[in-house]
Amino acid sequence: MIAAQLLAYYFTELKDDQLKKIDKYLFSMRFSDDTLKDLMSRFKREMEAGLGRDTNATATVKMLPTFVRSIPQGSEKGDFIALDLGGSNFRILRVKVTQDKKQPVQMESQVYETPDDIIHGSGSQLFDHVADCLGDFMEKQNIKDKKLPVGFTFSFPCAQTKLDEAVLVTWTKKFKASGVEGADVVKLLNKAIQKRGDYEADIMAVVNDTVGTMMTCGFDDQRCEVGIIIGTGTNACYMEELRHIDLVEGDEGRMCINTEWGAFGDDGSLEDIRTEFDREIDRGSLNPGVCSFEKMISGMYLGEIVRQILIDLTKRGFLFRGQISETLKTRGIFETKFLSQIESDRLALLQVRAILQQLGLDSTCDDSIIVKEVCGTVSRRAAQICGAGMAAVVDKIRENRGLDHLEVTVGVDGTLYKLHPHFSRIFQQTVKDLAPKCDVTFLLSEDGSGKGAALITAVGCRQRELDAQQH
Ligand code: GLC
Numbered sequence: 001m002i003a004a005q006l007l008a009y010y011f012t013e014l015k016d017d018q019l020k021k022i023d024k025y026l027f028s029m030r031f032s033d034d035t036l037k038d039l040m041s042r043f044k045r046e047m048e049a050g051l052g053r054d055t056n057a058t059a060t061v062k063m064l065p066t067f068v069r070s071i072p073q074g075s076e077k078g079d080f081i082a083l084d085l086g087g088s089n090f091r092i093l094r095v096k097v098t099q100d101k102k103q104p105v106q107m108e109s110q111v112y113e114t115p116d117d118i119i120h121g122s123g124s125q126l127f128d129h130v131a132d133c134l135g136d137f138m139e140k141q142n143i144k145d146k147k148l149p150v151g152f153t154f155s156f157p158c159a160q161t162k163l164d165e166a167v168l169v170t171w172t173k174k175f176k177a178s179g180v181e182g183a184d185v186v187k188l189l190n191k192a193i194q195k196r197g198d199y200e201a202d203i204m205a206v207v208n209d210t211v212g213t214m215m216t217c218g219f220d221d222q223r224c225e226v227g228i229i230i231g232t233g234t235n236a237c238y239m240e241e242l243r244h245i246d247l248v249e250g251d252e253g254r255m256c257i258n259t260e261w262g263a264f265g266d267d268g269s270l271e272d273i274r275t276e277f278d279r280e281i282d283r284g285s286l287n288p289g290v291c292s293f294e295k296m297i298s299g300m301y302l303g304e305i306v307r308q309i310l311i312d313l314t315k316r317g318f319l320f321r322g323q324i325s326e327t328l329k330t331r332g333i334f335e336t337k338f339l340s341q342i343e344s345d346r347l348a349l350l351q352v353r354a355i356l357q358q359l360g361l362d363s364t365c366d367d368s369i370i371v372k373e374v375c376g377t378v379s380r381r382a383a384q385i386c387g388a389g390m391a392a393v394v395d396k397i398r399e400n401r402g403l404d405h406l407e408v409t410v411g412v413d414g415t416l417y418k419l420h421p422h423f424s425r426i427f428q429q430t431v432k433d434l435a436p437k438c439d440v441t442f443l444l445s446e447d448g449s450g451k452g453a454a455l456i457t458a459v460g461c462r463q464r465e466l467d468a469q470q471h
Helices: 002-025 033-051 123-141 183-198 209-220 276-283 292-298 299-315 336-343 347-357 365-402 415-419 424-433 446-470
Strands: 078-087 092-095 105-111 149-154 158-162 165-168 202-207 224-230 234-239 254-258 406-413 438-444
Touching: 002 123, 002 365, 033 365, 033 415, 033 424, 078 123, 078 446, 092 123, 092 446, 123 165, 123 183, 149 183, 149 446, 158 336, 165 183, 165 209, 183 202, 183 292, 202 209, 202 406, 202 446, 209 224, 209 254, 209 336, 224 292, 224 365, 234 292, 234 365, 276 292, 276 299, 292 299, 292 365, 299 336, 299 365, 336 347, 336 365, 336 415, 347 365, 365 424, 406 415, 415 424, 424 438
Parallel strands: 078 149, 149 202, 224 406, 406 438
Antiparallel strands: 078 092, 092 105, 158 165, 224 234, 234 254
16 A cells, blocks of 8 residues: 555656656647637638639638538438548448338448558559459449449548549648549449449449548438548538538528538648647658648547657656657557557556567656657547537538527548547537637537438439439
């Protein structure tokens, strides 16, 4: 007992002294309310610029029209295939939407490996792989003789002029297959399917994962008019008034806009809040110079930011007895899932130390305290700036409708949001503080993007039938 008390006392003493220095060191990554408010206004301006005809070309937030005009009505039905490429897994789903009250949506799915040599190879290899997996899935489902409508969740920025055409603007996250940027991914996939020649597919809709998430939640809650992903990457979509979208004809009604907010700051406008560590991970990334906002927030990058800070703290003699081990020099060792584990309140310091040791980082208990503090600072910054972006989106919807008060639901998905012990709480609190006139309900979407793609496909099928009747 006495030993335990002594130990606790020792840690507290140590914490106070060391943490003061560390606190000072991490100061530039802690934002005041004013900074967050300012960030929210800057983001709102950038959204306006993305929507404007004359300003879109230079805006960093591209505000891509999705040609999804309504949230589901709940009356959709049919048998669909959904492909989900670009999140943490490549998945194929069979989604049956019925009018059954108890279980309106039934899904069966399979995850397929997408090895690095495929996502970094040629575009035709990538789409051949997708077509092969789809063939395998249809075989297993015994539906190779059917031509089912397919919804394609493709979680990258795409320029669309209709639901079933999507030109990849640029790869983001881990993907870098050649010859796809500037091409219509529906054409590429159709070509790969035709090359096989053993089954047919009718690709009806290409959908961003944010849009799929919004649609899935919208099926259960008609007030869901925003979708957000906080996972490997981050992005948001929302229902905008058509009269504000200069790049699409028409003034009546609304259309879902894929903001592609990850690119916010790519013109240098976030330099005042970025740090040397952010610049360092940018330099070492697959796509230097772009996705500035995303690189400060999403799961693909947070662990790397922590690693950069740990290297610097070691160089300064604060950590690991000043010794930079080979492990610490290894890019990617500090995965974001370790951040989640280390920050868990249920974990005692000795367990944090055990995790670091598992990672090959020979740490003392003092080291564990500091590492935990670094992780907390990096994830809090991410949650707050992400919250500032979300606050701008919901407040824009409120202003669009001339309301003093808006009630809105946001569909959310993504591993970081779901698995991190504090991210969602800090994110939601920031939205509340920055957008006090909006009453926001956050709805977690399960299997969101695939199911959403099927729902959009259902809406697309209905539209196609109507068009056929009219002509
Ligand atoms: C990246 C993609 C975007 C996607 C997001 C979440 O930011 O560019 O399209 O929605 O990741 O997966």
